[in-house]
Amino acid sequence: MIPRRGDNQTVLITGCSRGIGRAIAERFAAEGYYVIANDLDRQADDLAGLKAAIEAAGGRCDTLFADVSDPASVEALVSNALKLSPRIDVLVNNAGVLSVFNVEDIAPDEWDRIFDVNAKGTFLVTKALLAHFRANGKGRIVNIASVGGKRGAPGQAHYCASKAAVIRFSQILAQEVAHDGITVNSVCPGIIDTDMGRNNYPDEASLQAVKDKTALGRLGYPEDVVGAAAFFASDDAAFITGQALNVCGGILFD
Numbered sequence: 001m002i003p004r005r006g007d008n009q010t011v012l013i014t015g016c017s018r019g020i021g022r023a024i025a026e027r028f029a030a031e032g033y034y035v036i037a038n039d040l041d042r043q044a045d046d047l048a049g050l051k052a053a054i055e056a057a058g059g060r061c062d063t064l065f066a067d068v069s070d071p072a073s074v075e076a077l078v079s080n081a082l083k084l085s086p087r088i089d090v091l092v093n094n095a096g097v098l099s100v101f102n103v104e105d106i107a108p109d110e111w112d113r114i115f116d117v118n119a120k121g122t123f124l125v126t127k128a129l130l131a132h133f134r135a136n137g138k139g140r141i142v143n144i145a146s147v148g149g150k151r152g153a154p155g156q157a158h159y160c161a162s163k164a165a166v167i168r169f170s171q172i173l174a175q176e177v178a179h180d181g182i183t184v185n186s187v188c189p190g191i192i193d194t195d196m197g198r199n200n201y202p203d204e205a206s207l208q209a210v211k212d213k214t215a216l217g218r219l220g221y222p223e224d225v226v227g228a229a230a231f232f233a234s235d236d237a238a239f240i241t242g243q244a245l246n247v248c249g250g251i252l253f254d
Ligand code: NAI
Pocket: 014, 015, 016, 017, 018, 019, 020, 021, 038, 039, 040, 043, 066, 067, 068, 069, 094, 095, 096, 097, 098, 117, 121, 144, 145, 146, 147, 188, 189, 190, 191, 192, 193, 194, 195, 196, 197, 198
């Protein structure tokens, strides 16, 4: 059998029940990785479906429930992941939430909810795995941020600020851990056709406006995003760290 780049490697991916996270999980499994797929316990049925699909395709997958915004839940997630696989090679922080409000309508609790999952969740899961990566002398951290973290749109100040936090967090961490063989990069999707993407642009007129702003003239699909995550996880990206790559069909050019 031809060797695959994920053979004998384990990836932990958060927020895998649907959308981009599910597509990343299926792609990594197809590349030979043992996938430990996380989501909230209320997503149990969808997560079971992901595990079944990966196994039906000949891959390996186990699932762990955890809320990435909750420190105790994240500690349990990482310790249970390390029981499933004594070595974890790659972490993909994908779990995320979005809501749309102009600033004067963002309730303080809603600001916290968005930051708790998107920014604090990325921090918590990453922090919990850092000692493990350092001990291995290698680790790949891939954070799913957003073009919103670079530019953003009205109605999304809280979401875009949380994604800007992910990008800057990744850049600083990349410098702190580089000498331990750990790379940290962000993927910045544009508008992707998932539950989140559709909720953001609920009617045909707003969807068309986004397509018109996109050089390639369409929404992205989850499958459009997975290659960037797989690349950052691979040895092909060994000399790349602290970067934030747009996967947006040409909505942004910087
Ligand atoms: P989605 O809403 O379809 O999926 C998000 C997943 O995260 C779900 O499975 C959900 O259950 C899980 N999740 C939410 N809160 C969680 C928590 N506290 N703990 C664990 N899991 C949790 O969203 P989509 O579109 O697949 O987004 C994935 C990532 O990509 C997110 O970080 C999102 O911000 C980012 N993104 C999405 C874009 C889009 O247009 N769809 C554009 C740019 C970035």
